[in-house]
Amino acid sequence: MAKKTKKTIKRTGPSLLISGRLARCRRQMKKHRVAALLISKPRDAFYLIGFTGEDSAVLVLAKEVHLISDGRFDESINQECPWVTRWMRKGLLNAEIAKVCKSLKLRRLAVQADGLSVADHRAIDKLAGTTKLTDAPPILEDMRCHKDEHELQVMQRAIKVAQQAFLAMRKSIRVGQTELELAARLEYEMKKRGSSRPAFPTICAEGLNGALPHAHPGSRRVKRGSAILFDWGARVGEYCSDLTRMVFVGSIPPKMSAVYDVVLEAQKRAIKAIKPGRRMCDVDAVARNYIIDAGYGDAFNHGLGHGLGLDVHESPSLSWRSDQKLRTGMVVTVEPGVYLPGIGGVRIEDDVLVTSNGYRVLSTLKKSKTGSVI
Amino acid sequence: MAKKTKKTIKRTGPSLLISGRLARCRRQMKKHRVAALLISKPRDAFYLIGFTGEDSAVLVLAKEVHLISDGRFDESINQECPWVTRWMRKGLLNAEIAKVCKSLKLRRLAVQADGLSVADHRAIDKLAGTTKLTDAPPILEDMRCHKDEHELQVMQRAIKVAQQAFLAMRKSIRVGQTELELAARLEYEMKKRGSSRPAFPTICAEGLNGALPHAHPGSRRVKRGSAILFDWGARVGEYCSDLTRMVFVGSIPPKMSAVYDVVLEAQKRAIKAIKPGRRMCDVDAVARNYIIDAGYGDAFNHGLGHGLGLDVHESPSLSWRSDQKLRTGMVVTVEPGVYLPGIGGVRIEDDVLVTSNGYRVLSTLKKSKTGSVI
Numbered sequence: 001m002a003k004k005t006k007k008t009i010k011r012t013g014p015s016l017l018i019s020g021r022l023a024r025c026r027r028q029m030k031k032h033r034v035a036a037l038l039i040s041k042p043r044d045a046f047y048l049i050g051f052t053g054e055d056s057a058v059l060v061l062a063k064e065v066h067l068i069s070d071g072r073f074d075e076s077i078n079q080e081c082p083w084v085t086r087w088m089r090k091g092l093l094n095a096e097i098a099k100v101c102k103s104l105k106l107r108r109l110a111v112q113a114d115g116l117s118v119a120d121h122r123a124i125d126k127l128a129g130t131t132k133l134t135d136a137p138p139i140l141e142d143m144r145c146h147k148d149e150h151e152l153q154v155m156q157r158a159i160k161v162a163q164q165a166f167l168a169m170r171k172s173i174r175v176g177q178t179e180l181e182l183a184a185r186l187e188y189e190m191k192k193r194g195s196s197r198p199a200f201p202t203i204c205a206e207g208l209n210g211a212l213p214h215a216h217p218g219s220r221r222v223k224r225g226s227a228i229l230f231d232w233g234a235r236v237g238e239y240c241s242d243l244t245r246m247v248f249v250g251s252i253p254p255k256m257s258a259v260y261d262v263v264l265e266a267q268k269r270a271i272k273a274i275k276p277g278r279r280m281c282d283v284d285a286v287a288r289n290y291i292i293d294a295g296y297g298d299a300f301n302h303g304l305g306h307g308l309g310l311d312v313h314e315s316p317s318l319s320w321r322s323d324q325k326l327r328t329g330m331v332v333t334v335e336p337g338v339y340l341p342g343i344g345g346v347r348i349e350d351d352v353l354v355t356s357n358g359y360r361v362l363s364t365l366k367k368s369k370t371g372s373v374i
Numbered sequence: 375m376a377k378k379t380k381k382t383i384k385r386t387g388p389s390l391l392i393s394g395r396l397a398r399c400r401r402q403m404k405k406h407r408v409a410a411l412l413i414s415k416p417r418d419a420f421y422l423i424g425f426t427g428e429d430s431a432v433l434v435l436a437k438e439v440h441l442i443s444d445g446r447f448d449e450s451i452n453q454e455c456p457w458v459t460r461w462m463r464k465g466l467l468n469a470e471i472a473k474v475c476k477s478l479k480l481r482r483l484a485v486q487a488d489g490l491s492v493a494d495h496r497a498i499d500k501l502a503g504t505t506k507l508t509d510a511p512p513i514l515e516d517m518r519c520h521k522d523e524h525e526l527q528v529m530q531r532a533i534k535v536a537q538q539a540f541l542a543m544r545k546s547i548r549v550g551q552t553e554l555e556l557a558a559r560l561e562y563e564m565k566k567r568g569s570s571r572p573a574f575p576t577i578c579a580e581g582l583n584g585a586l587p588h589a590h591p592g593s594r595r596v597k598r599g600s601a602i603l604f605d606w607g608a609r610v611g612e613y614c615s616d617l618t619r620m621v622f623v624g625s626i627p628p629k630m631s632a633v634y635d636v637v638l639e640a641q642k643r644a645i646k647a648i649k650p651g652r653r654m655c656d657v658d659a660v661a662r663n664y665i666i667d668a669g670y671g672d673a674f675n676h677g678l679g680h681g682l683g684l685d686v687h688e689s690p691s692l693s694w695r696s697d698q699k700l701r702t703g704m705v706v707t708v709e710p711g712v713y714l715p716g717i718g719g720v721r722i723e724d725d726v727l728v729t730s731n732g733y734r735v736l737s738t739l740k741k742s743k744t745g746s747v748i
Binding site: 341 | 426427428444445446447449452485487488489490491492493494495496509554555557558559561565568570572585586587588590591676695713715
């Protein structure tokens, strides 16, 4: 009997993890005097209720959670969040959201201004009758900045899958292969290990292509003496990893070797500068100033890193643009780079957790130059 | 000398294809009295100027094209659209857009209401001084509905890559493999053939999982008698293909066989109903009514299909919700399905071009039941 009861609870109510998140969300709602919160960003919906569907919206009230979705996700809801009140639309999503507002006689609905298009906002506003739309405070964004134990476990798996796949792919590199073949192999090795999809399209940039920070892999071939930049990540249990490593084939071009040393030292210094309370721009400056002093200032043309989690780019931005402060539980990438058009590029990237007394580097792939020579 | 001049033109001006699109866009702008059009959707930007970067915006004026981007995309701009006027921001995108509005003394700026978040819209509006934001008519959406010769060629390649990859993967199917391994292999075979990435995360759903229209591949294994649903597509030259086929391993479960016949016949009838001037809902009804008459009405819980191109789901929606009419040059998916929780599901999907006198099925993979038995 006890067993059966347990099973029933499992099927009809949210898990402890989800209950905890909902409780935290509701505390913030109360603090900000938000009675009804509409979540239109799919990753926020996953974070809060575990739902993986698309074209849907979650409405959080003090006591209930409503999910506005459609027939394609019937079975997903049964498996992921059978405890929600479901509204399965036949018509358009905005019309159904408005219908829910009216049915529940909501006076106000707080919406995510950065997760709703102008057109959607207008449509809901027009159809929702007396319900007034307001701006939601960034409750989910703030919650997601702090990774809980469960999230860190999943992210460690995403990092492990990416690393193991990289090692397997690296073994298979041969002179004559194309960037595309290597990227295909790397993504295959990730998927085989449980990655639902790449966290982003894998970058594999040989030689001169390395000078494009966001290069698309193509038909350039591996040669003796190639410097190849790999920037890749796995998505596991919806969470992303994001890594960059250089592979030098046979020997390292002297110019690349010098640049590599600069980038690696800049990265090491920036990582050491990570601790709660430090401003993003100050950590960015540690790497940037080192690269400027080494004479490559103009060639580091992007921010130092970004938050990582359900999105491959999420809050915070570890950049010169941000004076936000690092907080315990954040996971950020640290990825300085130097790009020299006509020569090539070097970037090195790790995923770093901010801990109460500093940092912990979650990724463990070696980055000594000799280590990456094959 | 002549040769040199030609090369210079190539480097400094847009290609004929891009010039033609810009001219058509400007004709529509003139018609709708739009002097300045801000394009914030990345795929629209690619369509109009060939730029593949992110976090950027394109401003189209009567004589000039401005691209607001950042240092990461310097080299991409050099290669893809060196002829634009570039604004390389150091700060936030919205602030730079506002700066451009002021510098150019724009009186009005038409923005894409369905491609700009409420928060972005407000930020630009606040910072842009005297420039007034207006709603852009759906110029790019309408243009992209009609696929030109170049687009059809690229889409044919995306379909070919998906088909060849499927045949290669199918040969490798063995009893005991997991859904994840098969999906990994299929994506690997696509990427090796030049797909930059899957058009969407590949669905490989064995047995009962087939009842989830958007199943995630997992650890279910291929058995004798398995019915496996594959829904996959390649992205080639930025364009998508989107196909669904069933694979029956060894023998076909009788229930699945009956359902397969219904879905296939429904699909054939719907495809035959495609021609310019016919309403979307009427084509949807052809398949839907056949499935309802066969007794599976409730089990077809999504629209018949969708437009396909740079986005895997784009305008038009081939659904009961739309009374829009088919037009020559549209490419749509036709994908009826029947999903039976506890039993499994069948979906069959092809990519179809609307021609001046009817239709042309672009995908050519066989779909006879015996043909898919291995």
